[in-house]
Amino acid sequence: GENVEQHPSTLSVQEGDSAVIKCTYSDSASNYFPWYKQELGKGPQLIIDIRSNVGEKKDQRIAVTLNKTAKHFSLHITETQPEDSAVYFCAASTGYSSASKIIFGSGTRLSIRP
Amino acid sequence: NAGVTQTPKFRVLKTGQSMTLLCAQDMNHEYMYWYRQDPGMGLRLIHYSVGEGTTAKGEVPDGYNVSRLKKQNFLLGLESAAPSQTSVYFCASRPRIETSQGLAGSSYEQYFGPGTRLTVT
Numbered sequence: 001g002e003n004v005e006q007h008p009s010t011l012s013v014q015e016g017d018s019a020v021i022k023c024t025y026s027d028s029a030s031n032y033f034p035w036y037k038q039e040l041g042k043g044p045q046l047i048i049d050i051r052s053n054v055g056e057k058k059d060q061r062i063a064v065t066l067n068k069t070a071k072h073f074s075l076h077i078t079e080t081q082p083e084d085s086a087v088y089f090c091a092a093s094t095g096y097s098s099a100s101k102i103i104f105g106s107g108t109r110l111s112i113r114p
Numbered sequence: 115n116a117g118v119t120q121t122p123k124f125r126v127l128k129t130g131q132s133m134t135l136l137c138a139q140d141m142n143h144e145y146m147y148w149y150r151q152d153p154g155m156g157l158r159l160i161h162y163s164v165g166e167g168t169t170a171k172g173e174v175p176d177g178y179n180v181s182r183l184k185k186q187n188f189l190l191g192l193e194s195a196a197p198s199q200t201s202v203y204f205c206a207s208r209p210r211i212e213t214s215q216g217l218a219g220s221s222y223e224q225y226f227g228p229g230t231r232l233t234v235t
Binding site for chain 1: 118122154155157158159162172173204206222223224226227228229
């Protein structure tokens, strides 16, 4: 089955700098890659997602890149702000078939230093 | 519109006790999921449901049972709790998306509840 590995497990960056989180997946059939943000005491919330027919997607300060050949995808946060501090999860899925089970990475705890 | 709600928020059980976690969603979503979250292991799927009256096993189903008698509710049961089931449990839901809509770029976003922190002593 699918396996998703996420690095690093913790990341601390200065406010205003960029943060990058990387993930690899094992199932070449995966075609949907969401990123979730989890704030303390809350459930995860989708922040951006990308499909396998797209190499990059941007939404304001957040961008995701996908390399299907290498089976890895990354989250980039630019101009980091204190409210970006949270745990981030990458995930992979085979898309819209049936219930489209999502396999999550182990998470990255991002801390923004003032 | 409350979204996805979970009851209770916290619970402490003794080994061997039973309990039921309730998940409710008011978004008329077809699909519902139960996950557990453990440190360093992300979210792992326990069971899921693609519609009222149907359930299926996820990655870590042992020791849990589920029921989906009503579309808006998804119940997770522990018949005989064990310390290994100490975890934070999250419920999620999402709408069913037809293949054509999926190809057009609809989101497969799962909407998560706030979680239930369960400790088994």
